Amino acid sequence: MTAAVLAQVVVSGALMGLVYALVAYGFQLTYATSKSINFGQGELVMVSAFVSLSLVNAGLPYGLVLPAGMLFGALLGLFVERAGVRLALEQKSEGWILMTIILGLFFLSAAENVWGRDDRPFPTPISSDPIHLLGVDITPLEISVAVGVFAVMGLVELFKRVTLLGKAFEAVSADRDAAELMGISARRAIMLSYGLSGMVAALAGILVSPITTVGPTMSSTLILKAFSVAVVAGLDSGFGVVVVGILLGALEAVTSLTVGSGWREAPGLVLLILALAVRPTGVFGKATIRKV
Amino acid sequence: MICRRLAALAVILLPAIASAQTVKLALTGPFTGGSAPMGGSFRDGAKIAVAEINAAGGIQVGPVKMKIEPIERDDEAKNERGALIAQELASMSDLAGVIGSVNTGVVMAGDKHFQEKGITKIICPAAGSKSMTQWLDPKVPDLSIFRFAAHDGIQSAMVVEEAINRKFKKVMVFFDSTNYGVSGRDDMLDQIKKQGNKLEIVAQEKFNIGDKDMTAQLLKGKSAGAEAVLIWGIGPELAAVSNGMAKIGMKVPLIGGWTLSMSNYIDNAGKNGNGTLMPQTFIEEPITPKAKAFIDAYHKAYSVARIASPVSAAQGYDAVYIFAAAVKQAGTTDSRKIKLALEDLKEPVPGVITTWVKPYAKWDPNNVESHEAFRREQVVMGMVKDGAVVFGNDADRQRLKKAAAGTKGR
Numbered sequence: 001m002t003a004a005v006l007a008q009v010v011v012s013g014a015l016m017g018l019v020y021a022l023v024a025y026g027f028q029l030t031y032a033t034s035k036s037i038n039f040g041q042g043e044l045v046m047v048s049a050f051v052s053l054s055l056v057n058a059g060l061p062y063g064l065v066l067p068a069g070m071l072f073g074a075l076l077g078l079f080v081e082r083a084g085v086r087l088a089l090e091q092k093s094e095g096w097i098l099m100t101i102i103l104g105l106f107f108l109s110a111a112e113n114v115w116g117r118d119d120r121p122f123p124t125p126i127s128s129d130p131i132h133l134l135g136v137d138i139t140p141l142e143i144s145v146a147v148g149v150f151a152v153m154g155l156v157e158l159f160k161r162v163t164l165l166g167k168a169f170e171a172v173s174a175d176r177d178a179a180e181l182m183g184i185s186a187r188r189a190i191m192l193s194y195g196l197s198g199m200v201a202a203l204a205g206i207l208v209s210p211i212t213t214v215g216p217t218m219s220s221t222l223i224l225k226a227f228s229v230a231v232v233a234g235l236d237s238g239f240g241v242v243v244v245g246i247l248l249g250a251l252e253a254v255t256s257l258t259v260g261s262g263w264r265e266a267p268g269l270v271l272l273i274l275a276l277a278v279r280p281t282g283v284f285g286k287a288t289i290r291k292v
Numbered sequence: 293m294i295c296r297r298l299a300a301l302a303v304i305l306l307p308a309i310a311s312a313q314t315v316k317l318a319l320t321g322p323f324t325g326g327s328a329p330m331g332g333s334f335r336d337g338a339k340i341a342v343a344e345i346n347a348a349g350g351i352q353v354g355p356v357k358m359k360i361e362p363i364e365r366d367d368e369a370k371n372e373r374g375a376l377i378a379q380e381l382a383s384m385s386d387l388a389g390v391i392g393s394v395n396t397g398v399v400m401a402g403d404k405h406f407q408e409k410g411i412t413k414i415i416c417p418a419a420g421s422k423s424m425t426q427w428l429d430p431k432v433p434d435l436s437i438f439r440f441a442a443h444d445g446i447q448s449a450m451v452v453e454e455a456i457n458r459k460f461k462k463v464m465v466f467f468d469s470t471n472y473g474v475s476g477r478d479d480m481l482d483q484i485k486k487q488g489n490k491l492e493i494v495a496q497e498k499f500n501i502g503d504k505d506m507t508a509q510l511l512k513g514k515s516a517g518a519e520a521v522l523i524w525g526i527g528p529e530l531a532a533v534s535n536g537m538a539k540i541g542m543k544v545p546l547i548g549g550w551t552l553s554m555s556n557y558i559d560n561a562g563k564n565g566n567g568t569l570m571p572q573t574f575i576e577e578p579i580t581p582k583a584k585a586f587i588d589a590y591h592k593a594y595s596v597a598r599i600a601s602p603v604s605a606a607q608g609y610d611a612v613y614i615f616a617a618a619v620k621q622a623g624t625t626d627s628r629k630i631k632l633a634l635e636d637l638k639e640p641v642p643g644v645i646t647t648w649v650k651p652y653a654k655w656d657p658n659n660v661e662s663h664e665a666f667r668r669e670q671v672v673m674g675m676v677k678d679g680a681v682v683f684g685n686d687a688d689r690q691r692l693k694k695a696a697a698g699t700k701g702r
Contacts, residue, residue: 005511008540012507117325119528121560130539137540211535212504213528213560221502256508261498262469 008136009253015142017249018149022204023219023226024233024241025153026197031235032173033186033193036085036096040104042223044080044198047107048073049205049214050115053122062125069206070199077198081191089190111216119215126210141210148207149242156196157238169193173236228268232275234282244271244283314361315351315625317342317615318381319608320392322369326528329555329600330394334417335364337605338391340589341612351616354623360616363387369394371401378402382409388625389413391440391611394604396420396472403437412618412631416440416611417604419447419550420472421479424660435655435663436631440611442666444549447571448479449487451522451547454569454673454684456490458545460520464495464513466533468525473498476524476549494518499529506536514542523548531560538564545569553674553681555600565676569684572674573666574606574645577682579689580696586644598680610643614651614665617641646670646695 023045027037038044052069060068084103088095126144130137160166171179172189180186205219212218229248233240251267259266275283319338321331342360345351350359365381367374374393381387382405389412393399399418406413407427413436415423421444427435455463465480467473477496484491494516497509510533513521523533523546530552537546545567546552552570561568576599578584586609590599599605614637619625622633634652641648651665661667672692675684683689 002515005515008511009508012505012539016505118328119326119556119560121562128535128538130541139539213531215528217502253505253508257512261500261509264500264503 004135005257006254009257010250011136011138012142013250013253014246015138015145015249016253017229017245017247018146018242019204019208019222019245020225020229020248021241021245022149022153022200022207023222024230024245025156025238026200026204027226027230028235028238028241029156029193029197029200030085030190031230033169033176034085034089034190036089037100037235038077038080038085038104038194038197039097039100040080040084040102040107041197041201041226042219043104043107043111044073044076044201045205045208045219045222046214046216047076047111048198048202049122049209049218050111052202052206053120053209053214054115056123066203066206070202073202073205074195074199077194077196077201078191080198081194085190085194086187108216115216117216119213119218122209122214124210128210145207145211148203152200152203153239153242156200165192225268228272232271232283234279234285236282236285240282240284313356313358315353315358315388315616315619316361316363316384316386317388317612318363318365318390318392320365320367320374320377320381320390321394322398323364323366325369326526326556327369327394329527330417330604331366331369331392333599333601334392334394334604334608336594336608337586337590337599338362338608338612340586340593341609341616343593344589345612345616351619353619353625358619358625360612365392367393367395367398367402369398371395371397374398375401375405378405382406382411386625387411387627388619389615389627389630391416391608391615393418393423396423396475399423400426407432407436410436410631411627412436412438412615412634414438414440414611414615414634417601417607419444421445421475422471424663427655427663428657428660430657432657433655435657436627438634438652438663438665440607440614440651440665442550442571442573442671443664444476444479446666446668446671447549448476448483449668450571450671450673451549451569452480452483452487452491454547455520455522456487458520461490461492462494462517462519463491464497464510464516464518464521465493466495466497466499466509466513466521466523466525468529469498469500470526472526473524480522480524499525499533501526501529503529504532506533507540510536510540510542514540518544520544521546521548523552525549526551527554527556528560530554530557531565534561534564534568550603550674552676553601553603555598558676558679558681561676563678566678568676570674570681571671572603572681573671574602575672575674575681575683575689576602577689579693582642582644582696602681606644610641610645610648613643614641614648 051072052065055065084099085096127140130139168184169189172186176186229245233244255267256264319335321334323331346359350357365377391414393415396418419441467477495513547569550570552568618630618633622629635654653662656662672688673684674681
C-alpha cells in the first residue's frame with residue numbers, strides 16, 4: 001500500500017467526516033441552550049435537500065437555492081421547536097425525545113409521498129472533475145463541502161461571540177436560570193438555536209446531495225455517524241466536532257482499505273463506546289458540576 | 293318474496309358469471325421503492341400486451357373469446373410483502389396465473405405458495421440464479437414456476453466473456469453484500485475458472501447498500517492495475533462506484549449484471565456512466581418493426597421519452613403473449629392446464645425480443661433450463677451512452693436485424 005493511496009483515502013474520508021461534523025454541530029446548537037436534541041435532525045437534512053432540489057428543478061439559480069434552502073431549514077427547525085420541544089421543556093419532561101422522533105418519521109413519510117422513494121441526482125454548477133493536488137485527486141465539489149462547513153460554522157461561532165443576540169445565546173447556554181434573571185428570554189434563545197440548527201442541517205443536505213444523491217433515506221447512516229461525532233466530541237464543544245468528524249471519516253476510509261470493506265462502520269462504534277466509557281462528557285467536553 | 297330472493301341470487305351469481313368471462317392474470321412486482329424502475333416498467337410493458345390482446349377481442353379460449361383481467365400487486369421489493377401477496381393470490385380459486393417479481397428474495401419467500409396450489413407463475417424479470425435452482429430436487433417432479441429473464445448464469449458468463457474479448461488481463465471483482473451481489477460474485481468467479489482462467493483477479497472488494505464513498509475499495513483495484521471492474525450490485529450504489537472511479541481518475545470500464553441499465557444508475561452516474569457494459573435482452577433502439585411499434589406504444593401510453601427499464605418492459609410484454617398463447621392452447625383458464633400448455637407450446641409466439649419457439653419443456657428436476665426461456669443467443673451486450681443504453685457490439689445489432697428479416701420471410 002503506497003503512501004499516495006493512503007493519502008487519497010484519508011483526504012476523501014476526512015471530507016465525508018466534515019459532513020458528519022456539520023450535522024453534529026446542529027445537535028450541539030440545540031443542546032447548548034435547551035439540553036435537548038432533535039432526533040429528527042436527519043430528516044431535516046433530507047427534507048431540506050428535497051426542497052432545494054425542487055427549487056433547482058424549478059429553474060432557480062444555485063446561488064439563490066443555497067440561501068432559500070437554508071431559510072427553509074431554519075423555518076423547519078423553528079417548527080420542530082414549537083411543535084415538539086417547547087411544551088415538553090416547559091413541563092420539564094423528557095417528552096421531546098419521542099416528539100422529535102415522531103416529527104422525523106412524519107417528515108420521512110411526507111417526503112416519500114411528495115417526492116417518491118427513489119434516489120435522485122442533485123445537479124450543481126460546481127464541477128465534479130477531479131483536480132490533482134499534492135498527489136491527491138480531489139473534486140471541486142468536495143472542496144465546496146469543506147468551504148461550506150467551515151464558513152457556516154465560523155459565522156455561527158462569530159455571531160455567538162460578537163453580536164448582542166449571540167451573547168444572549170451564550171448566556172442561556174452557560175446558565176439558563178441566571179440568564180433569565182438578567183432579563184434574557186430563554187425561550188427566544190432556544191428558538192434561535194433550533195432555527196440555526198435547522199439552517200445548518202439544510203446546508204449539510206445541500207452540500208452533500210450532489211455527491212450522495214437525494215433520497216428519503218439519504219441521512220439514515222449519516223445521522224448515526226453524526227451522533228457518534230457529537231457524543232465523542234462532547235455535546236458542548238464548538239470546534240471539537242470538526243476534529244472528531246475529520247478523524248472519524250478518515251479512520252473509516254483507512255479501516256475499509258486496510259482491514260476490509262466489511263469493517264467500515266466499526267471505528268465509529270468503537271470510538272463511541274470508548275468515549276462513553278472513558279470520558280462521558282466527550283473528549284472536548286467540559287465536566288460541569290451539577291447542583292442537586 | 294320470491295322476486296327478492298331471485299334478485300339476491302342474481303347479485304350473488306352475476307359477478308361469478310362476469311368473472312368467468314375473463315382470464316385473471318396477476319402482475320406482481322415492486323412498483324415503489326428502489327427497484328421500482330424495473331417493477332414499474334415490467335408492469336407497464338405487460339399492460340401494453342394486455343391492452344393489445346383485449347383490443348383484439350381477447351384470447352380464444354375454447355369456443356369463446358375472453359379478455360385478460362390484470363390484477364396488480366405491489367410487493368415493494370419486501371420479502372414479507374411478497375409472501376403475503378403470494379398467499380393471497382394462491383387462495384383465489386379462479387386465478388389463471390401470475391407473472392412478476394423483480395427481487396430474488398421476494399421470489400424465494402413467495403413462490404412456494406404457487407407451487408403448492410399448482411398455480412402457473414412466470415418469474416419476470418428477477419434474474420438471481422436461486423429463484424429456479426431452489427427447485428432442482430428429485431422430490432419436485434413437477435413444477436408450476438417458470439422464468440422469463442436472462443438468469444445470472446448467462447449474464448455472468450457474458451460479463452467474463454466480454455472482458456476476455458476486450459483483451460483485459462487484470463480485473464477487479466466488486467460486489468454488494470446482499471444475496472444478489474454475493475451470488476453474482478460466485479457466478480463470476482466460477483465463470484472465470486470455466487473460461488480458462490484468462491483473467492487475473494487483482495482485487496476482490498465489497499460494498500454495502502447505502503454506501504456512497506467507494507474510494508478505498510476502488511483505490512485497491514487501481515493500484516493493483518485492474519483493467520476492468522466486474523461488478524454485481526444495484527442502481528444507486530453502482531452509480532456511487534462510477535462516480536468514485538471518475539474521482540480517482542480510474543478510467544477503466546465497468547462490466548456487470550443487467551442492473552447497470554437501471555435508470556437510477558444511468559441518471560446518478562451521468563457522464564461517468566458512459567462505456568459501462570451489461571447484458572441486455574432488449575435495447576431501446578427501433579431496429580426491427582416490432583421493436584419500433586413496441587417502443588412507440590410505450591412512449592405514447594405513458595408519456596415518456598425513455599423507458600426506465602427497457603429490459604423489464606420488453607420481457608413483461610413478451611411474457612404476457614407467451615402466457616396468452618398457453619391459455620389459448622389449453623382452451624381453459626385452469627392454471628394447471630395452462631402449465632401443461634406452456635411446457636409444450638405448439639405455435640411460435642412472435643415477441644418484441646425474438647420469436648419464441650418452444651421456450652419451455654417439461655420440468656426436469658436435474659436441468660433448470662427446462663423452465664428457463666432465455667438462452668445465450670437471446671441476450672446482447674448493452675452499453676451506456678449519454679444517458680441511454682445502446683448496443684455494445686455492432687455485431688449484435690446486425691444479428692438481430694437479420695433474424696427479424698428472416699422470420700418475416702418465413
